[in-house]
Amino acid sequence: MLNLDTSQVTLSREEMERFSRHLILPEVGLEGQKRLKAGKVLCIGTGGLGSPLLLYLAAAGVGRIGIVDFDVVDVSNLQRQVIHGTSWVGKPKVESAKNRILEINPYCQVDVYNTALKADNALELFANYDVIVDGTDNFPTRYLVNDACVLTGKPNVYGSIFRFEGQATVFNYEGGPNYRDLYPEPPPPGLVPSCAEGGVLGILPGIIGLIQATETVKILLGIGTTLSGRLLLYDALKMSFRELKLRKNPDTPPITRLIDYEQFCGIPQARAEEQAEIPEITVDELKAWMDAGKDFVLVDVRNPNEWELGRIPGAHLIPLPQIENGDGVEQVRRLLNGSELVVHCKSGVRSAKALKILKAAGIEGKNLRGGILAWAEAYDPSIPKY
């Protein structure tokens, strides 16, 4: 059980009324509510996972909440990031979240860190909190959160989502396993698409985020059985929960210091390799080619549902999975017939993948840098930025 000092914590009459449904639960009671108020929780990210869990941690009476995020609210966030409202679009997420938290519970102390979590600030930040909640969206930050939790001895309440599926557990709690026991290494960049590329059901992070909030509150209260040592898998389409055993792996090397996580996840290497391997074309160059009537073929490798949202004039739709299974490669070959090839997707990741496969089949082409998003920005405001 976490060592929380409640000797100096008092609850006012208004707080007693506010938290009365907790106070009458024997498992929480006045002492438990004081533990929540004495508790300090740091949430990394105020996105899909961070949004719902922060709302409930604030409502539950957690006394101090730190939030780390460098991003601003974008209109495409609002489908799932329920802590942010329409009037906050364009403003820092941490400020938006703080405003909402204080509206829910003015007794909460909110610390905002409008910055990216990095190896050079993580340990210092984590040291001030009792529980760390991982609501990030990329592998480098997940390994950083994990390692910093291990080094500072903090529990890491983990959740992660993909399309309709989610995972949740508690790492590094009371001698239990950590993220590296589950996955010693990250997948190579681009293998698993991000939510921005792969999409996500807006409600999914609500479910997973609230499982994280539940685990956080249980850890602060010291009640129940946490997910430590168990990986919970959730499938929204089947509406099923499954549980897998998670153990410490004796082969996991000990974590002794923070490292360069971008490097560890192969990001700079992949970027350099890709640039060396796949030539790019900018949207301005593409526009110039179009205006000059140059002979080229433009292939869009997004999915048909993305194609419906908007397209670049003259593009041919050949989704990446078709190129991966080989049919698309032959379609491209037939289309080309001696012309030059330009490939695009939403932002350039999938098109680079497609071009690698095409190259292996002897077809060279250029990747549209920044994808249709860059095109929309420069030449066609009617295409929604999705």
Added chain:
Amino acid sequence: MATKILIPAPLRPYTDNLEAVEIEGSSVGEVMRNLVTRYSELKRHLYTEDGKLRNFVNVYLNDEDVRNLAQGDDTPVGEEAVISIVPAIAGGW
């Protein structure tokens, strides 16, 4: 005897979008080998070139990581066995 294998969303493009497949085999290892023979695209996502399971993918027999089983890949699969493939996912935003 066929064993049910649950395929996670990120890998379904390589199994004709099926979320579960039934594969013959008497041990976990044999079932997995038959799986990547039937769906050859899956192979490079699950295994390294020298045939080792990749570090960001776990395979479970029922609720236990196959690497934690005394017999590992040679563990026999019973009638009701379910194999799960669970890759690392990072989304949260």
